[in-house]
Amino acid sequence: MTPLLETPRLLLRPLELADAGQTQEIFPHWEIVRYLNAKVPWPYPPNGAYTHFQDEALPAMARGDEWKWTLRLKTSSERMIGIVSLMKGETNNRGFWIGLPWQGQGLMTEACEVVTDYWFNTLKFPVLRAPKAIANTASRRISERQGMCVVATEERDYVCGRLLSEIWEITADEWNARRANTR
Numbered sequence: 732m733t734p735l736l737e738t739p740r741l742l743l744r745p746l747e748l749a750d751a752g753q754t755q756e757i758f759p760h761w762e763i764v765r766y767l768n769a770k771v772p773w774p775y776p777p778n779g780a781y782t783h784f785q786d787e788a789l790p791a792m793a794r795g796d797e798w799k800w801t802l803r804l805k806t807s808s809e810r811m812i813g814i815v816s817l818m819k820g821e822t823n824n825r826g827f828w829i830g831l832p833w834q835g836q837g838l839m840t841e842a843c844e845v846v847t848d849y850w851f852n853t854l855k856f857p858v859l860r861a862p863k864a865i866a867n868t869a870s871r872r873i874s875e876r877q878g879m880c881v882v883a884t885e886e887r888d889y890v891c892g893r894l895l896s897e898i899w900e901i902t903a904d905e906w907n908a909r910r911a912n913t914r
Contacts, residue, residue, distance in 0.1 A: 733798045736849060738841040742808050743800035743815065746788060750801050753811040754780035757830035766867040767828065769888035791818075798849070802829065802842050815842045817850050822883075822898055824850065825861045827870075840873050847877060848910070851903040858902050862887060864894045874899040878909045 733745035758764070759775035772779060791797035802813040813829030825846065829839050850859050861879070863870050864887070883898040901909075 733792055733800065734849075736800060736845045737805075738845050740805060741838060741842055742803045742805055743842060743845065744803060746784065746792065746799035746801055746814065748781070748784050748789060750811055751781040751784050753801075754784075754814070757812070758828065760831055762831060763828050765889065765891040766864045766870065766894075767826075767890050769890055771890050773890045798846075798854075800842075800846065802833075802838065804833075804838075813839065813842075815839070815846050817846055817854070820860075822860050823862055824856070824859045834869070840876055843873055843877060847901075847906065851906050856903070858900060859906075860898055860900045862896050862898050864889055864896050866894060871897070871899075877901060878905060 735745065736743035755777070758780060764771055764773060764775065776782070788797065788799055792799055796819050798817040800815050801811040802815060803809075803811055812833045813827065815825070815827040817825055825843070827839055827843065847859060850856050859879075860882070861874060863874065865871070865884075879899040879901040881897045882900045885896055885898070886893050887896040
């Protein structure tokens with residue numbers, strides 16, 4: 732079960748099939764999808780969000796393999812502005828996107844703080860890894876701010892093509908020591 736999470740500015744609500752309509756409105760923009768995994772279809776189909784939620788995202792959540800939240804500003808909680816996800820796996824445990832009007836405001840950094848803490852201190856996983864295209868500067872900055880380190884470099888397939896990527900990592904001990912030092 733994926734719980735409701737909060738940050739100072741955001742409500743992170745568990746993903747529901749009803750969120751597909753708003754996702755379909757704000758997600759299919761090249762600036763958002765270009766550095767996402769190549770399994771994201773492009774051009775994005777008219778029913779892409781609904782199909783993905785119904786066939787992949789919600790079943791993975793029900794199995795306990797993934798935790799997905801919609802991001803909503805507390806000041807307008809009816810409006811979804813992005814998604815952040817946690818996933819079981821060896822080299823990819825967190826992913827996210829945020830709509831264009833809300834980029835560059837530190838909102839995804841805020842969301843990543845609370846979900847990363849959930850990963851370590853509720854789910855009790857020992858390490859979190861997140862692959863990033865080296866060209867994806869904004870996403871890399873979030874990992875840097877969280878104290879993550881690059882542990883590997885490899886090529887990966889993204890919507891925009893095959894790119895050099897970094898695997899960023901932080902352990903539960905590193906995370907909790909960092910959190911203790913920032914309080």
